[in-house]
């Protein structure tokens with residue numbers, strides 16, 4: 001059997017023949033765990049092979065736990081019944097070490113996968129078990145190692161079932177999209193006419209400003225800049241610190257001014273109820289917006305590339321496509 005065949009053909013086995021498993025097969029399963037890699041080569045795994053009546057007692061502890069806790073949903077009782085029919089149970093222990101616990105458990109996971117694959121290659125069936133967690137204290141005591149962590153267990157035997165492959169997600173769903181790469185844009189000062197508000201106006205104030213701007217748009221329509229097809233040249237959600245110096249919003253981006261509007265010429269006179277801002281010239285890093293996590297992704301990118309914000313972020317919406325972009329100033333012109 002090739003490694004690829006073992007990986008593709010292995011299944012979790014939950015029904016076993018009563019036939020006992022020869023000792024040499026069990027040792028080969030354990031040997032494959034011994035050869036596994038581990039964090040800092042700590043080899044944190046320790047194994048206790050349990051057969052016969054002792055194994056049934058451990059399964060009973062898991063069943064007892066499930067019966068004593070009908071209000072806690074768990075598969076402890078279900079897995080206990082699997083253990084009852086498997087001729088061999090291997091308990092996998094780990095020395096207690098809070099500092100290394102994550103790495104040790106990852107290492108033990110690797111070793112247990114080695115064991116599952118080797119069992120399959122040996123013609124055995126295996127079930128990787130973590131349901132030991134519920135009755136862990138009782139299991140550790142009954143097994144004789146009360147002071148070690150019980151990382152899990154493995155039921156082992158000749159399979160009495162041949163289940164089909166359980167569903168797996170397609171690879172495309174597992175691949176995360178590459179985070180967006182920003183483009184650089186140098187933008188001289190520009191003017192925006194719109195409805196102004198501040199974080200002091202309470203939750204949802206940005207949404208309200210946009211609603212107002214849209215409702216009264218006819219009032220400023222003749223005053224703003226248009227592109228060749230007659231649409232607003234730029235729809236901007238502008239931001240500034242409270243002192244109007246276009247520093248980033250303060251107090252963790254929770255305090256500042258906002259202007260919901262459209263780009264206009266320098267000499268445009270805002271009608272009553274409207275405000276005009278001159279956004280200073282900056283070099284920006286421009287990120288695609290629209291996703292809820294876009295802001296924190298952009299900040300993480302800046303941090304990761306040794307850049308810092310030198311002004312407030314501005315949001316641009318393309319009037320033709322509705323596409324939103326976030327402008328993060330990195331240099332004042």
Ligand SMILES: Cc1cc2nc3c(=O)[nH]c(=O)nc-3n(C[C@H](O)[C@H](O)[C@H](O)COP(=O)(O)O)c2cc1C
Nearest residue numbers: 010011012013014075079127128129130131132166
């Ligand atoms: C860390 C881990 C813990 C598991 N614990 C249990 C368990 O306690 N009881 C059980 O029936 N199956 C357990 N399984 C088996 C999984 O349910 C099984 O791997 C999954 O459903 C995929 O099926 P397959 O192994 O046949 O491909 C565990 C598997 C892993 C990797």
